[in-house]
Amino acid sequence: MVGMWLTVIVMFIFLMLGAYFFLFALTTALKSEDSTKVDPIPKNKH
Numbered sequence: 001m002v003g004m005w006l007t008v009i010v011m012f013i014f015l016m017l018g019a020y021f022f023l024f025a026l027t028t029a030l031k032s033e034d035s036t037k038v039d040p041i042p043k044n045k046h
Helices: 002-029 032-038
Strands: none
């Protein structure tokens, strides 16, 4: 019985770590500030 609970707890921890790293990777990849550094918006000169 203890082995089953340890397995469930460890699997839950791995699930939470996976979700954390997935969201961390998404937020790192989708930073909008980086796009303006790489390709700045041209200013209109009229």
